[in-house]
Amino acid sequence: MEIGLIALGAAIAALTGFGAALGMSRATSTAVESIARQPEASGKISSSLMFGLIMMETTAIYGLFVSILLIFVLPGYIK
Amino acid sequence: MLPLTSLLLDAAQNTASKLPEINIMPEHIDMGGGFQIGVSVFVGWGVTLLLLIVLLLLYKRTKSFTERPKGLQRYMELIVGGIYNWSRSKVGEQADRVAPVVLTLMSYVAAATLIEMFGFPPATDDLSCTLALGLSTFVLVNVTALRTLGLKQRLKRMSSPNAIVFPIKLLTDCVAPFSMALRLFANVLVGGIVMKLVYAVVPVVLPAILSAYFNIIEAAIQTFVFGLLSLNYINEAIE
Numbered sequence: 001m002e003i004g005l006i007a008l009g010a011a012i013a014a015l016t017g018f019g020a021a022l023g024m025s026r027a028t029s030t031a032v033e034s035i036a037r038q039p040e041a042s043g044k045i046s047s048s049l050m051f052g053l054i055m056m057e058t059t060a061i062y063g064l065f066v067s068i069l070l071i072f073v074l075p076g077y078i079k
Numbered sequence: 080m081l082p083l084t085s086l087l088l089d090a091a092q093n094t095a096s097k098l099p100e101i102n103i104m105p106e107h108i109d110m111g112g113g114f115q116i117g118v119s120v121f122v123g124w125g126v127t128l129l130l131l132i133v134l135l136l137l138y139k140r141t142k143s144f145t146e147r148p149k150g151l152q153r154y155m156e157l158i159v160g161g162i163y164n165w166s167r168s169k170v171g172e173q174a175d176r177v178a179p180v181v182l183t184l185m186s187y188v189a190a191a192t193l194i195e196m197f198g199f200p201p202a203t204d205d206l207s208c209t210l211a212l213g214l215s216t217f218v219l220v221n222v223t224a225l226r227t228l229g230l231k232q233r234l235k236r237m238s239s240p241n242a243i244v245f246p247i248k249l250l251t252d253c254v255a256p257f258s259m260a261l262r263l264f265a266n267v268l269v270g271g272i273v274m275k276l277v278y279a280v281v282p283v284v285l286p287a288i289l290s291a292y293f294n295i296i297e298a299a300i301q302t303f304v305f306g307l308l309s310l311n312y313i314n315e316a317i318e
Binding site for chain 1: 101102104258261265266268269272304308311
C-alpha cells in the first residue's frame, strides 16, 4: 500500500518536466526566430539562450531529484 | 495475446527480479573508533594528486615552448586562451583574476566525473563534494565583487532600484552555491542510475553506446555548465 503511494508521489514530482519542457521550447523557438531575423547577433543570443536553458533545466532536475529521494530513500524510513 | 507481447512480458518479468541494488547514499570507509571517511573524499584526493602530477609535468614542458606553437603547446594555448577569452567576454577587466580559478574548478569537475571511466566511483557522486565546489564559487563571486566594487557599493547595487529587493537578491546569491551543487550532483547520480538499469536489462552492446553519452558527454556538458554559471554569477555581481 505504502509502495503505491510512494510511486504516485514520485510520479507527481517528476511532472516538473512539463514546466521545464514548455519553458525550454518557448525560449528555443524565440531564439531561433531572432537568429533568423538577425544572424549577426547569433553569438550573443545563443550564449544567453544557454544560460536560460540551464536555469530551466534546473527545475526539471530538482523534480527528478525529489522523485529519486522518494523512491530510494523514503522506503528505508517507513519500516 | 500476441506471441511477441508475451515474449516481452516474460523478458520484463525476468529482468525485474534481478534489478540491481541502487544506493544513493554516499558510501563510507570505517577508519576505526567510529571515525568514517567518505569514499568520495579518497577519490577527490586521488583526483587532486593526479591533476597536480599532470599539471607539474605540463609546467615542465612549458619551459621549452617557442614563439611558434606546435604539438602540445597548441592544445594548451587553445584551452587556456579559450578560457581567458571566454571570461573576458563575460566579466571584462576582472578576467585575469577569475579565469585561473574557473579553469581550476572546471578541470576538477571534469576529472572527478571522468574518473568513472577507470572504474572508480566518481567524486561528484557525493553531495558534499559538489557542495564544496559550489561554496568555492560562492567565495570567488563575493571576493571578486568586493574587490571590484567595495562593500558599500555592493550593498548599494544589491538594494537598487529600492531597498525592498535587497532580501530577494541576498537570497538569490545565497542559494546559488546550493543550486550549482545539486545540479551537478543530480546529473552525475542520475547518469549512474540509468547506466546501472541499462546494464541489468541489456548487458551487452547497448551500455557501450549509452555510456558514451552518460559518462563522457554528460561530464563535458556539466563542466561547461559549471564554468558558464560561475562566470555568469560573477558578471551579475559586478556589473
